[in-house]
Amino acid sequence: MKSIVIAITGASAMQLGERSIQLLLENDKTVDLVLSKGAYNVAKSERNINIPVEPVAQAAFWRNKLNVDSGKLKCYRWNDHSASIASGSHQTKGMVIVPCSMGTLGRIASGFSLDLIERCADVHLKESRPLIISPRESPFNLIHLENLKRLANAGACIVPPIPAWYTNPKTIEDIIDFIVVRLFDSLGEDLDKINRWVGPNK
Numbered sequence: 001m002k003s004i005v006i007a008i009t010g011a012s013a014m015q016l017g018e019r020s021i022q023l024l025l026e027n028d029k030t031v032d033l034v035l036s037k038g039a040y041n042v043a044k045s046e047r048n049i050n051i052p053v054e055p056v057a058q059a060a061f062w063r064n065k066l067n068v069d070s071g072k073l074k075c076y077r078w079n080d081h082s083a084s085i086a087s088g089s090h091q092t093k094g095m096v097i098v099p100c101s102m103g104t105l106g107r108i109a110s111g112f113s114l115d116l117i118e119r120c121a122d123v124h125l126k127e128s129r130p131l132i133i134s135p136r137e138s139p140f141n142l143i144h145l146e147n148l149k150r151l152a153n154a155g156a157c158i159v160p161p162i163p164a165w166y167t168n169p170k171t172i173e174d175i176i177d178f179i180v181v182r183l184f185d186s187l188g189e190d191l192d193k194i195n196r197w198v199g200p201n202k
């Protein structure tokens with residue numbers, strides 16, 4: 001089965017990446033997962049979570065944390081340039097970067113494939129495969145906006161983590177689910193956990 005690549009970078013709201021992994025695995029999908037070096041720092045400083053870097057230990061960590069034993073999960077180190085997902089010959093359904101830091105965004109936009117996430121994003125663009133980017137920063141400066149425009153022109157789909165209000169979210173989990181399901185809508189994967197708009201008063 002073709003995998004879906006999830007990349008979590010060093011931006012706020014890694015809960016979005018976490019929920020993405022959980023919903024995909026619960027839906028029996030195959031997930032290739034990479035965290036950037038910055039993501040480990042943010043996990044520690046924002047959430048006081050120490051995520052194991054070693055791939056097998058990390059896969060066990062996520063399964064335990066997310067309480068899910070279905071699907072297939074493979075983790076990679078951020079600097080593993082010989083990983084299968086660094087090559088266009090490895091088939092995937094697409095890649096989702098959530099949340100995407102402005103650092104990773106800028107390096108992808110300039111073709112500067114320093115870590116595995118940037119290389120894998122570069123591969124998705126060159127192979128014309130779906131690349132979904134969920135940028136997390138506010139406000140955006142002109143450089144961020146230019147980078148987003150450049151990547152949209154190169155074929156990436158830019159899906160910022162912006163909630164909808166018509167669903168009347170009651171909890172943070174409602175907001176997270178809406179954002180995550182809409183990300184995977186862009187990839188053509190229906191994870192179907194949200195109230196969709198059906199018109200007024202229905």
Ligand SMILES: Cc1cc2nc3c(=O)[nH]c(=O)nc-3n(C[C@H](O)[C@H](O)[C@H](O)COP(=O)(O)O)c2cc1C
Nearest residue numbers: 009010011012036038039046101102103104136137
């Ligand atoms: C707690 C914390 C939150 C951060 N939030 C963001 C953010 O929302 N967006 C962003 O672009 N950078 C954010 N940063 C800065 C990035 O982590 C930093 O630029 C890092 O070098 C990005 O590396 P990466 O792109 O390889 O993940 C944050 C840093 C910390 C410590």
